[in-house]
Amino acid sequence: MSTQPVRQAPSGAFEYMTTKKDEFVGWARKFSLFPYPFVTACCAMEFMSVSSTLYDTDRFGAALPRFTPRQSDLLMVVGTVTHKQAPILKKVYEQMCEPKWVIAFGVCATSGGFYQNYAALPGIDKIIPVDLYIPGCPPRPEMVIDGIMKLQDRIARDRHPIINEKF
């Protein structure tokens, strides 16, 4: 966000600053992600690592997992999704309110990984739209953080419908 401190108080604190409305709203939105962890397989270990103290996704406003899709806006699909599991994933996705984003976490969610067989869905983008792919088996926490930051950049650039001529 491009901001400009216009005047500083003698204490050194900002008294006011200028920015653009859409950039301000974007900045507020990008630090308010509520992930729904759809965790099915071994990538879960890496997900636990990235969300707990050492790597700490709380720094990106994406810490509090909501265990109902109705309260979340970021679907993190962590691990292999089988054909048998696919209807559940589809239902979870459809229960989420707009606006919503989807991260395919790990190579199995991205493309099926090495499960090229009768059981596994070859990538969740076959059944739901995906915003961000994080490959790796499993991905390093740094990659996940990089992915979340890229998604945040996109959210910050998105134009929220609240910003119209009356706003």
Place this chain on the structure above:
Amino acid sequence: MSEALFEPIREHLAEVTLEAVVAHGALALLVEPAQVLEVVRSLKDSFGFDMFLDVTAVDWPERQPRFDVVWHFYSTQHFVRVRVKARVPLADPTVDTLVPLYGSAGYMERECHDMYGIVFRGNDDLRPILLYEGFEGHPLRKDYPKQKEQPLVPYLDAKP
């Protein structure tokens, strides 16, 4: 140690076994499909194989009869395993269920039926357990196409 335990079994079942060898510390018995129930009953009642470990199958696509059905049993008194094998053809891949002897066999037989299409006569609950309703074929048979998918949710990029 285990050889000494296996010898009486071999003698006792000599008439109904086609082959009895010790492999990897376990006694492996090859029997006719019709004899499986009788052999397993005597293993359980006379030799203390009180634990049902697994039932699976092996597909030999070039061989007649095509499938081996393989059971493993464990004795919690003697700490040894025994393996029972029976050969069944593609046209009639049927063996008797072991549910009357071991309740835990039910789920394993369902899985084996899923994966190889082995029919367990007398097991009246052979619904899919790992697969889903509507799945066609048996994915661990060698002639199941490796890349064949049977998705439950239509793909987004599917052509109408």
